[in-house]
Amino acid sequence: MQFKLSDEHDMLRKTVREFALKEVAPTASERDEDERFDRAIFDKMAELGLAGIPWPENYGGIGMDYLGYVIAVEELSRVCASTGVTLSAHTSLASWPLYKFGNEEQKQKFLKPLALGEKIGAYGLTEPGSGSDAGAMKTTAKREGDHYVLNGTKIFTTNGGEAEIYIVIAMTDPTSKHKGSSAFIVEKGTPGFTFGKKEKKLGIRSSPTLELSFDECQIPKENLLGEEGEGFKIAMMTLDGGRNGIAAQAVGIAQGALDAATAYAKERKQFGKPIGLHQGVGFKLADMATKVEAARLLTYQAAWLESEGLPYGKASAMSKLFAGDTAMEVTTEAVQVFGGYGYTKDYPVERYMRDAKITQIYEGTNEIQRLVISRFLLKD
Ligand code: CAA
Numbered sequence: 375m376q377f378k379l380s381d382e383h384d385m386l387r388k389t390v391r392e393f394a395l396k397e398v399a400p401t402a403s404e405r406d407e408d409e410r411f412d413r414a415i416f417d418k419m420a421e422l423g424l425a426g427i428p429w430p431e432n433y434g435g436i437g438m439d440y441l442g443y444v445i446a447v448e449e450l451s452r453v454c455a456s457t458g459v460t461l462s463a464h465t466s467l468a469s470w471p472l473y474k475f476g477n478e479e480q481k482q483k484f485l486k487p488l489a490l491g492e493k494i495g496a497y498g499l500t501e502p503g504s505g506s507d508a509g510a511m512k513t514t515a516k517r518e519g520d521h522y523v524l525n526g527t528k529i530f531t532t533n534g535g536e537a538e539i540y541i542v543i544a545m546t547d548p549t550s551k552h553k554g555s556s557a558f559i560v561e562k563g564t565p566g567f568t569f570g571k572k573e574k575k576l577g578i579r580s581s582p583t584l585e586l587s588f589d590e591c592q593i594p595k596e597n598l599l600g601e602e603g604e605g606f607k608i609a610m611m612t613l614d615g616g617r618n619g620i621a622a623q624a625v626g627i628a629q630g631a632l633d634a635a636t637a638y639a640k641e642r643k644q645f646g647k648p649i650g651l652h653q654g655v656g657f658k659l660a661d662m663a664t665k666v667e668a669a670r671l672l673t674y675q676a677a678w679l680e681s682e683g684l685p686y687g688k689a690s691a692m693s694k695l696f697a698g699d700t701a702m703e704v705t706t707e708a709v710q711v712f713g714g715y716g717y718t719k720d721y722p723v724e725r726y727m728r729d730a731k732i733t734q735i736y737e738g739t740n741e742i743q744r745l746v747i748s749r750f751l752l753k754d
Contacts, residue, residue: 393418394453395453457581532736665704
């Protein structure tokens with residue numbers, strides 16, 4: 375057993391940390407306030423190879439693994455959770471299904487520009503009437519000659535509007551639930567594909583979350599991903615890995631809040647000494663640090679399992695569940711350590727607390743993670 379990261383992983387962490395501090399952190403608070411996505415940050419991430427960390431070089435990637443990818447999401451989220459989820463949705467939700475289920479032509483045409491960061495990816499599964507019950511989707515895709523015609527609405531799409539390539543799950547046979555759905559690659563600019571409401575959110579405010587609308591939207595039959603009827607399976611398998619990307623985001627948010635709280639506890643004096651030396655605060659920091667470390671280990675383990683080609687669905691659901699709950703708890707405690715100042719926008723911990731909440735909700739609520747884990751246990 376080996377708990378030390380390889381030199382390559384250490385180097386990647388160092389590179390992403392430096393980048394995050396120099397290019398992402400300075401505008402994080404202002405982008406949050408203005409709900410502004412900054413494409414230039416993504417472009418700079420692409421220059422470092424971060425847009426395609428786990429993919430082979432012939433598909434535009436840098437040929438690392440899923441551990442490298444979660445380390446990058448963690449380090450970005452440590453200063454800006456919105457930037458972390460941009461990379462997570464791009465990699466796990468859009469690029470992964472193309473890598474796993476795409477044919478060679480689709481990989482060259484769609485995966486490569488994503489991995490190179492020339493384009494951004496997004497994923498459309500959730501609909502107004504189907505969130506946790508993802509199989510109840512209503513969007514349809516009807517085969518007509520050389521095309522599929524899409525009709526329906528997807529909501530809560532991370533990277534929506536900014537992304538050029540969308541993986542969209544739709545019903546090709548509305549009479550049968552899970553086996554009646556298929557996955558499609560839809561390009562921005564396709565006639566009949568438009569963007570609707572942009573959500574105004576509590577947190578991750580500089581990550582765009584949009585509604586996608588399909589009205590008689592014709593896409594070439596070559597854009598079917600995998601086989602007809604495989605849509606639900608592809609969607610679920612995509613989320614298996616995606617959830618660990620969210621776990622990494624949660625670890626990063628929690629670590630960022632812990633860093634801020636620890637620094638403040640050393641510098642802020644009350645009753646004649648730094649507040650960290652009062653047991654009420656010192657013990658809080660100890661509990662926070664322990665939970666962050668446990669969440670990190672679960673997350674790295676799930677990434678390692680996936681990189682090794684071993685089953686990782688249960689591990690991923692566990693990492694997302696534990697890291698999401700940890701992020702919420704640790705960021706709330708960080709605000710408490712800062713007291714009244716923590717409740718203001720003069721310090722970043724209120725943003726971390728707002729950002730943390732979504733990690734318990736998206737890519738399957740933590741209640742759904744418990745359902746997934748319990749099904750594994752009962753099946754075993
Ligand atoms: N891998 C492969 N196949 C899977 C699978 C997986 N992880 N999970 C289910 N399946 C297969 C099953 O084997 C089954 O296949 P058969 O019919 O051949 O037996 C089929 O799919 C149906 O499975 P279930 O009966 O388990 O399906 P269900 O309707 O009970 O749903 C669920 C299961 C876990 C609750 C699922 O609906 C789910 O994950 N819901 C949450 C959805 C979600 O996470 N949404 C987030 C969207 S993305 C997002 O958040 C936005 C963003 O941009 C970040």
